[in-house]
Amino acid sequence: MNEPVIIANKLTKRFGDFTATNEISFEVKKGEIFGFLGANGAGKTTAIRMFCGLLLPSSGSATVAGFDVFKQTELIKQNIGYMSQKFSLYEDLTVKENIRFYAGIYGMSRRLIKEKTGPLLKQLNLLSEANMLVKSLPLGWKQKLAFSVAVFHEPKVVFLDEPTGGVDPITRREFWNLIFQAAERGITVFVTTHYMDEAEYCNRVSIMVDGKIEALDTPRKLKQSFNALSMDEVFLQLARGAKRAGD
Amino acid sequence: MKQFIIFVQKEFYHIFRDRKSLLIIIFMPIVQIILFGFALTNEIKDSDIAILDNAKDGASGEIIRRLDASRYFNAARYLHTQGEIETAFKTGKIRLVVVFQPGFRAALLHNNHAQLQLIADATDPNTATTITNYAASIVRDYQSDLNLLVQTPYLITPQIRMLYNPQLKGAYNFVPGVMAMILILISAMMTSVAIVREKEINTMEVLLVSPLKPFLFILSKAIPYMFLSLVNVTTILIVSVSLLEVPIKGSLLLLMAEALLFITTSVSLGLLISNVTNSQQTALMISLMGLLLPTLLLGGFMFPIESMPRPLQVVSNLVPSKWFFIIVKNVMIKGLGFKMVWKETLILFGMALFFLAVSITKFKTRLA
Amino acid sequence: MNAVTVAHIVKKYGSKKAPVHALDDISLDVSKGELFGVIGPDGAGKTSLFRILTTLLLADSGDATVDGFDVVKQYKAIRNRVGYMPGKFSLYQDLSVEENLRFFATIFNTSIAANYELIKDIYIQIEPFKDRRAGKLSGGMKQKLALCCALIHRPSVLFLDEPTTGVDAVSRKEFWEMLKALKQQGISILVSTPYMDEAALCDRVALMQSGKIMSIDSPRNIIKKFTKTMWSVRSAEMYRLLNDLQQYSNTEKCYAFGEFHHLVLKNNGVERDEIMSYLQYLSHREIELQVALPNIEDCFIELMSSTGK
Numbered sequence: 001m002n003e004p005v006i007i008a009n010k011l012t013k014r015f016g017d018f019t020a021t022n023e024i025s026f027e028v029k030k031g032e033i034f035g036f037l038g039a040n041g042a043g044k045t046t047a048i049r050m051f052c053g054l055l056l057p058s059s060g061s062a063t064v065a066g067f068d069v070f071k072q073t074e075l076i077k078q079n080i081g082y083m084s085q086k087f088s089l090y091e092d093l094t095v096k097e098n099i100r101f102y103a104g105i106y107g108m109s110r111r112l113i114k115e116k117t118g119p120l121l122k123q124l125n126l127l128s129e130a131n132m133l134v135k136s137l138p139l140g141w142k143q144k145l146a147f148s149v150a151v152f153h154e155p156k157v158v159f160l161d162e163p164t165g166g167v168d169p170i171t172r173r174e175f176w177n178l179i180f181q182a183a184e185r186g187i188t189v190f191v192t193t194h195y196m197d198e199a200e201y202c203n204r205v206s207i208m209v210d211g212k213i214e215a216l217d218t219p220r221k222l223k224q225s226f227n228a229l230s231m232d233e234v235f236l237q238l239a240r241g242a243k244r245a246g247d
Numbered sequence: 248m249k250q251f252i253i254f255v256q257k258e259f260y261h262i263f264r265d266r267k268s269l270l271i272i273i274f275m276p277i278v279q280i281i282l283f284g285f286a287l288t289n290e291i292k293d294s295d296i297a298i299l300d301n302a303k304d305g306a307s308g309e310i311i312r313r314l315d316a317s318r319y320f321n322a323a324r325y326l327h328t329q330g331e332i333e334t335a336f337k338t339g340k341i342r343l344v345v346v347f348q349p350g351f352r353a354a355l356l357h358n359n360h361a362q363l364q365l366i367a368d369a370t371d372p373n374t375a376t377t378i379t380n381y382a383a384s385i386v387r388d389y390q391s392d393l394n395l396l397v398q399t400p401y402l403i404t405p406q407i408r409m410l411y412n413p414q415l416k417g418a419y420n421f422v423p424g425v426m427a428m429i430l431i432l433i434s435a436m437m438t439s440v441a442i443v444r445e446k447e448i449n450t451m452e453v454l455l456v457s458p459l460k461p462f463l464f465i466l467s468k469a470i471p472y473m474f475l476s477l478v479n480v481t482t483i484l485i486v487s488v489s490l491l492e493v494p495i496k497g498s499l500l501l502l503m504a505e506a507l508l509f510i511t512t513s514v515s516l517g518l519l520i521s522n523v524t525n526s527q528q529t530a531l532m533i534s535l536m537g538l539l540l541p542t543l544l545l546g547g548f549m550f551p552i553e554s555m556p557r558p559l560q561v562v563s564n565l566v567p568s569k570w571f572f573i574i575v576k577n578v579m580i581k582g583l584g585f586k587m588v589w590k591e592t593l594i595l596f597g598m599a600l601f602f603l604a605v606s607i608t609k610f611k612t613r614l615a
Numbered sequence: 616m617n618a619v620t621v622a623h624i625v626k627k628y629g630s631k632k633a634p635v636h637a638l639d640d641i642s643l644d645v646s647k648g649e650l651f652g653v654i655g656p657d658g659a660g661k662t663s664l665f666r667i668l669t670t671l672l673l674a675d676s677g678d679a680t681v682d683g684f685d686v687v688k689q690y691k692a693i694r695n696r697v698g699y700m701p702g703k704f705s706l707y708q709d710l711s712v713e714e715n716l717r718f719f720a721t722i723f724n725t726s727i728a729a730n731y732e733l734i735k736d737i738y739i740q741i742e743p744f745k746d747r748r749a750g751k752l753s754g755g756m757k758q759k760l761a762l763c764c765a766l767i768h769r770p771s772v773l774f775l776d777e778p779t780t781g782v783d784a785v786s787r788k789e790f791w792e793m794l795k796a797l798k799q800q801g802i803s804i805l806v807s808t809p810y811m812d813e814a815a816l817c818d819r820v821a822l823m824q825s826g827k828i829m830s831i832d833s834p835r836n837i838i839k840k841f842t843k844t845m846w847s848v849r850s851a852e853m854y855r856l857l858n859d860l861q862q863y864s865n866t867e868k869c870y871a872f873g874e875f876h877h878l879v880l881k882n883n884g885v886e887r888d889e890i891m892s893y894l895q896y897l898s899h900r901e902i903e904l905q906v907a908l909p910n911i912e913d914c915f916i917e918l919m920s921s922t923g924k
Contacts, residue, residue: 039783040754139657166809168656173870180854200873239785253721264709449705456669456699614671
């Protein structure tokens with residue numbers, strides 16, 4: 001349970017003379033929900049891209065699911081799931097087709113896909129919508145489906161980039177329920193969000209400012225050490241000092 | 248007025264800051280004109296020809312020898328019957344068939360007058376003309392060499408037949424053609440894309456919720472691209488006169504005025520497209536499929552309209568480029584005056600008016 | 616006179632056979648000088664409502680006025696006097712900060728100088744970058760520029776459609792501070808947002824869901840209407856706690872909320888000890904249990920479940 005799934009050690013990415021992420025170091029354990037916060041332009045996206053094997057770091061080292069981010073990016077991709085607000089599902093494919101497609105990409109066998117599709121649809125309450133086009137579903141359902149598809153192949157880590165933007169409060173909680181369940185199964189969840197109350201749901205939270213990790217602890221300890229009532233305050237105290245701005 | 252000026256200024260900012268597109272807009276016409284020009288002059292060397300020698304005498308033999316020896320021709324096949332001519336064109340790379348009448352030499356010597364046929368594949372009219380001209384001049388050389396020896400001149404009349412394109416469109420088709428093509432492309436496509444872009448980046452919403460009048464919006468969108476199109480007309484004319492030696496025989500003023508009329512028509516077509524689309528991609532596709540293709544296929548510059556099936560000929564009347572093509576050919580190449588093109592001008596004018604009226608009245612002052 | 620009146624507005628999309636109600640009989644009034652929030656998730660109908668009020672869309676039925684003018688018959692008058700910031704970033708990315716501002720000033724028949732006082736406090740923050748292309752600005756700065764452009768003609772009513780969506784907490788905070796300052800200038804402001812916590816910053820809010828308004832009132836009054844007792848609970852194992860509480864026979868609903876779970880019971884009479892013993896029976900450790908004040912999000916969840924999704 002306590003083996004680290006993500007290890008970053010002084011991981012740095014420079015674009016020209018701009019240092020997007022500056023020597024970030026941390027470990028994320030198996031089954032942990034890790035909140036990755038930061039203002040727009042703090043370097044979150046760059047860091048996530050390096051962990052997902054989409055971007056080569058400039059220096060430092062990191063492993064994801066036991067694989068090196070410099071040399072084993074293809075193996076990393078096999079062992080992670082990814083979901084963002086912008087990229088989720090094919091709107092013009094049906095629910096079932098989306099599941100089959102993504103599972104197929106990760107090399108799951110037809111039999112296994114078939115076996116797992118039924119229970120998933122049942123869990124999401126999508127049985128009667130299985131053959132409907134995704135675009136006809138409400139946003140909240142799409143987001144839940146997108147998450148389930150991202151963890152369908154039981155990856156070691158799932159990266160979620162602002163997964164709940166614009167979703168109503170009830171669906172948002174249903175979404176987090178799915179996250180809790182995945183974490184219970186031992187999937188590590190690496191999540192960014194702009195909702196500060198969601199930060200509280202995480203086991204540990206890191207806050208990035210200007211490319212560096214300025215704080216990393218459990219929400220409770222962060223609030224204590226910053227003498228704040230909410231994570232919102234902690235975040236504001238840290239991010240207010242940010243010098244750079246960018247998207 | 249201030250609104251108008253700042254809007255036009257903004258449009259020029261967009262145009263000048265998008266360097267790649269600007270380069271394409273400015274250099275595309277030049278590149279196309281030059282490409283068409285070179286394609287024309289380079290293809291004529293070592294053309295394969297076929298011979299149907301019904302005479303088989305000294306005179307026909309000598310002409311064949313001279314043709315074959317020239318750097319332009321290569322006597323690739325010898326035919327035996329009239330019927331083989333058609334197949335020669337269809338199967339081989341044959342560009343020209345030379346047919347000698349029976350008793351060619353006898354006719355020349357006794358009647359002082361003989362005939363020979365030059366049959367060319369005129370699907371590419373420009374090459375066909377050039378080839379037949381070269382062949383005719385070789386025959387004329389032989390004729391004058393012969394005439395040095397005798398008092399009464401022998402006369403060989405080459406009968407020229409253009410297969411597939413009997414009327415033979417003029418040699419400089421491509422200058423008016425490229426002009427029509429470029430103008431449709433720049434004016435219609437760019438205008439529609441420029442408007443649709445405002446919808447895509449949401450500025451349209453803000454502009455609609457402002458006191459800006461739709462008419463002013465349309466006008467300010469159209470003016471910069473009309474200006475660019477005029478720049479293009481000028482470069483096309485300069486390149487064709489200086490590099491390709493295609494003269495402007497008619498009035499330059501009339502030519503420019505007609506170009507402006509055609510630009511207006513194209514711009515209003517662009518406005519119409521922007522009314523019915525919401526993405527730049529769709530606008531692009533509609534412009535290409537709906538405007539550029541008809542211009543190429545039915546504009547009369549790639550394929551002669553006269554040899555098209557009747558229904559297509561009727562449809563071609565709806566293509567503005569067709570009328571512009573006729574006007575430019577008449578004014579620029581043939582040097583005719585306004586009296587000879589007033590009908591076409593009137594048609595274009597009507598089209599411009601119609602499209603403009605439709606696009607202004609149909610302009611959506613709301614979303615959806 | 617009200618800044619905005621909306622009476623029985625209906626807007627449908629889709630086919631006639633199976634229409635989707637984007638707005639289903641919406642009515643509301645916004646007073647002059649009010650900061651009015653339209654709170655709801657994506658798909659609630661916020662954007663449709665704003666587009667109808669800014670004369671960009673026609674409603675299928677119902678009436679609406681902005682600054683006393685009818686949104687259908689007098690739409691031109693409205694277009695002269697409202698400011699509008701659409702949901703997505705809507706400036707010219709290839710124009711500089713100053714060029715954008717000057718363009719919109721001129722389109723609205725005014726100049727930067729004429730209304731500089733109004734935007735000064737906001738513009739000053741982006742003025743150092745006035746020669747930078749808008750596309751190269753950060754998210755927060757883009758918002759500020761867009762707000763300046765929407766304000767440059769001194770509108771009487773300002774419509775801001777989800778100005779803080781996708782913006783980080785710091786920029787959101789700054790943005791709301793700017794809105795408060797604008798309110799002092801007497802501009803009526805309608806702002807929509809999916810962030811429930813922003814409701815507390817408005818004078819009055821309309822809570823919207825699936826094309827319907829579930830409640831309109833001041834944030835304080837909306838919270839007052841929440842009459843059930845709400846408990847906040849935490850323990851060492853939060854996920855198990857959530858499941859256990861949802862299984863609890865007395866539970867009406869229980870959901871995660873920040874570091875606690877919020878628990879509403881079917882019956883207000885249930886005592887603290889009863890809940891404690893249930894949890895202790897399930898061997899939860901480090902239990903914290905107290906009565907909590909509901910906030911707008913709790914009210915929203917309550918309203919959503921009582922109106923039936």
